[in-house]
Amino acid sequence: MSDIAGGIASDVGPVEAEIRRRIAAAGPMPVAEYMQLALTLPQHGYYVTRDPLGTDGDFITAPEISQMFGELIGLWMAATWKQQMGAPGNVRIVELGPGRGTMMLDALRAAQVMPGFREAVTLHFVEVSPALQQQQEQAFLGSKLPASWHASLDDVPREGPAIILANEFFDALPVHQAVRQADGWYERLIDIDADGIFVFTLAREPLRNFDTILPPQVRAAPEGVVFEWRTDTTAMEIGRRIAHTGGAALIIDYGHAQSGFGETLQAVGGHAFADTLTAPGTCDLTAHVDFQALGDAASAMGCKVFGPIVQSELLGRLGIRTRAAALKAGRPSKAAEVDAALARLIGHGRTGMGELFKAIALADPKLGVPPGFD
Numbered sequence: 001m002s003d004i005a006g007g008i009a010s011d012v013g014p015v016e017a018e019i020r021r022r023i024a025a026a027g028p029m030p031v032a033e034y035m036q037l038a039l040t041l042p043q044h045g046y047y048v049t050r051d052p053l054g055t056d057g058d059f060i061t062a063p064e065i066s067q068m069f070g071e072l073i074g075l076w077m078a079a080t081w082k083q084q085m086g087a088p089g090n091v092r093i094v095e096l097g098p099g100r101g102t103m104m105l106d107a108l109r110a111a112q113v114m115p116g117f118r119e120a121v122t123l124h125f126v127e128v129s130p131a132l133q134q135q136q137e138q139a140f141l142g143s144k145l146p147a148s149w150h151a152s153l154d155d156v157p158r159e160g161p162a163i164i165l166a167n168e169f170f171d172a173l174p175v176h177q178a179v180r181q182a183d184g185w186y187e188r189l190i191d192i193d194a195d196g197i198f199v200f201t202l203a204r205e206p207l208r209n210f211d212t213i214l215p216p217q218v219r220a221a222p223e224g225v226v227f228e229w230r231t232d233t234t235a236m237e238i239g240r241r242i243a244h245t246g247g248a249a250l251i252i253d254y255g256h257a258q259s260g261f262g263e264t265l266q267a268v269g270g271h272a273f274a275d276t277l278t279a280p281g282t283c284d285l286t287a288h289v290d291f292q293a294l295g296d297a298a299s300a301m302g303c304k305v306f307g308p309i310v311q312s313e314l315l316g317r318l319g320i321r322t323r324a325a326a327l328k329a330g331r332p333s334k335a336a337e338v339d340a341a342l343a344r345l346i347g348h349g350r351t352g353m354g355e356l357f358k359a360i361a362l363a364d365p366k367l368g369v370p371p372g373f374d
């Protein structure tokens with residue numbers, strides 16, 4: 001094993017080799033840095049090199065389960081544009097992490113029912129993966145709408161109102177972990193042990209003044225528990241934009257409505273859980289979204305926050321049952337498929353996404369309550 005203890009083994013992938021190289025050079029690295037390298041290391045990261053979605057991939061998302069999901073998001077977008085924003089021209093529709101582009105395609109088709117909507121919008125996709133960007137470009141060739149791709153939200157032009165959408169984007173952003181010890185919170189790091197294996201360890205010094213940034217319900221956490229947090233820059237940027245130039249955002253993901261402690265970092269490959277410290281770069285790594293932290297970060301920039309509400313509530317209020325009935329009436333042979341998708345999207349408990357997934361809306365303070373959040 002000595003060949004990998006010191007640095008780079010010949011049989012590890014390029015992401016793992018880079019992580020080993022950095023730890024050998026600079027010592028143990030924060031969980032967030034490990035996650036960032038695993039997912040988005042240029043040329044080699046998990047998202048950069050593949051399309052992880054669908055039944056043949058590693059996981060499946062709501063828009064890939066059924067067209068109903070994207071269609072309802074499209075109605076949300078069109079209603080927000082017309083009823084809340086007053087149907088302005090030159091609206092940027094921004095999607096963070098569009099995957100295969102499925103949600104936006106379904107959404108635009110449904111939004112056509114709103115006269116004038118198509119003429120008013122330009123599309124902006126924020127995508128880190130060249131592989132997925134290529135798929136998205138193919139998917140939108142036929143849409144005949146002006147579309148552009150950006151590596152981060154900061155690169156999307158700021159002027160003019162925007163409607164910003166994100167489904168299963170925030171869970172892929174790097175998460176930091178700290179562990180409560182008798183004398184404070186210590187950032188959790190990843191190191192290589194004597195056998196050359198990745199292991200969790202703790203920073204030598206506790207995080208300074210960490211209690212002051214912790215939500216009150218987490219401050220009294222017992223020894224040994226893990227607290228996770230993300231840097232809030234994306235949520236702040238969304239909040240800043242829509243507070244200054246108008247518009248609204250709809251963010252859907254799995255996570256908790258209130259900040260709490262507990263470890264949620266997980267690895268998924270081939271529709272099964274995998275080990276977070278094995279073969280980084282070959283599995284998806286995600287952690288639950290802390291919607292309280294996300295909402296607080298955005299509202300600190302001046303926008304209004306609605307929710308979070310559970311996904312079943314949002315989709316129910318936007319009319320998913322009516323839409324399912326119409327689809328079944330139109331194609332009776334597909335009825336069982338529609339019912340299965342409905343159960344998956346709004347079902348509660350372990351098999352459904354309806355309860356674990358939450359939706360939060362962020363809006364220009366001048367606007368009213370976004371559709372589905374009243």
Ligand code: SAH
Pocket residue numbers: 039040047053061062063064096097098099100103126127128129132151152166167168169172173
């Ligand atoms: N929204 C899609 C895909 C979810 S998977 C769906 O619901 O099906 C996550 C998406 O975010 C992928 O498109 C991935 O490439 C992208 N992504 C992940 N991390 C990113 C980052 N840091 N910056 C930009 N895009 C990112």
